[in-house]
Amino acid sequence: MSIKLIATDMDGTFLRDDHTYNHPLFDKVFRQLERHNVYFVAASGSSFPRLQREFKDYVNKMIFISQNGSVIHLGNQLFKSFSINQEALARVIHILDRFYGPNDINQLVISTSEKSYVDQGMSARDFEIVKLFYEQVERIPDIRKIFLQRPSEKFTKISINFANHIDLKNVAATLDGYLPPSLIMENSGFNTDLIGNAAATKQNALSILQHHFKLRTNEIVTFGDNENDLGMLAMTTQSYAMRNAHSIIKMQAAHITQNDNNHDGVLQTINALIKNNH
Structure with missing residues (x-):
């Protein structure tokens, strides 16, 4: 063999x-x-x-x-x-805001094939952690409006690192029923879920x-x-x-x-x- x-x-x-x-x-x-x-x-x-x-x-x-x-x-x-359509991306942001507050999510990262974006308000410590895994990272004024500010960008993945008090099993149970069928969510370890195109x-x-x-x-x-x-x-x-x-x-x-x-x-x-x- x-x-x-x-x-x-x-x-x-x-x-x-x-x-x-x-x-x-x-x-x-x-x-x-x-x-x-x-x-x-x-x-x-x-x-x-x-x-x-x-x-x-x-x-x-x-x-x-x-x-x-x-x-x-x-x-x-x-x-x-494999890109995420803008409507599906907006849906994910809406769902996260509905179920989780600022103390529940440490890092929210939205990426294209070559670059990643985070919110301007992300702490210096979390920003350094994100850079370790994503390298090319840009802060923007409001990550939740990225799909309106950059309509021509082809976004490929959303990464959510949850605070330690959040159980990822509960996250999956909560979000699975609300995510658009075009998307898939997978646990990537380190209390992080990745959401992307269902084929990705x-x-x-x-x-x-x-x-x-x-x-x-x-x-x-x-x-x-x-x-x-x-x-x-x-x-x-x-x-x-x-x-x-x-x-x-x-x-x-x-x-x-x-x-x-x-x-x-x-x-x-x-x-x-x-x-x-x-």
């Missing part, structure tokens, strides 16, 4: 808890993947500019699924994106890449740790839940990594797979 493509989630999976990774080991592994013509895909809930920064020396040789599947890049080139999932993005590169399902390896990775993990018999993943994620994956995300779990597993498959 040969491997042609490896797709891995980022935070909690490929990246350590401090958002770093083992650069020397990655360079060694990446060279081996190149030698065997294996595509390497970074699949994340965060933005493409953030992934560009994380992999600045490898961007042109990698594939990126960002914003939970809303945006796909082949190297630096935008390959496909990591699983669908990976399926698009599978079709584009004419790959068989058993030629794809996937890694993940959270709810938004489940579809991707279910695609292939070569799926790996992280040692540190929730038990539900481990039950859905075909395998569990020997090491967790803080001990190079993804890279160590890829190393072993290369030795065994080539």
Whole structure:
């Protein structure tokens, strides 16, 4: 059985808890993947500019699924994106304002394929956190009027980081019945929900890449740790839940990594797979 493509989630999976990774080991592994013509895909809930920064020396040789599947890049080139229509975006903002107050939401981020926007009133601390995950971030006077102020923009994702006293299970129960059918909401970890086009999932993005590169399902390896990775993990018999993943994620994956995300779990597993498959 040969491997042609490896797709891995980022935070909690490929990246350590401090958002770093083992650069020397990655360079060694990446060279081996190149030698065997294996595509390497970074699949994340965060933005493409953030992934560009994380992999600045490898961007042109990698594939990126960002914003939970809303945006796909082949190297630096935008390959496909799924936008949210303005009416649906306005509906989401209305629903959030109806059920949640300013003390319930820490960060509200609205993104295009290349840029993200936040409210002018966001705290300096929250703004720094948002920049870590989205990189290209602009403050605007009123985030709730963005769809009126920028009618020609193609928005791709809404990210809501809720305060610790908000239970995401209750959020899902509350919002699911009110979201337009054209949208999907997924838990991205860290008490954050991502809302985007219903077709914009990591699983669908990976399926698009599978079709584009004419790959068989058993030629794809996937890694993940959270709810938004489940579809991707279910695609292939070569799926790996992280040692540190929730038990539900481990039950859905075909395998569990020997090491967790803080001990190079993804890279160590890829190393072993290369030795065994080539």
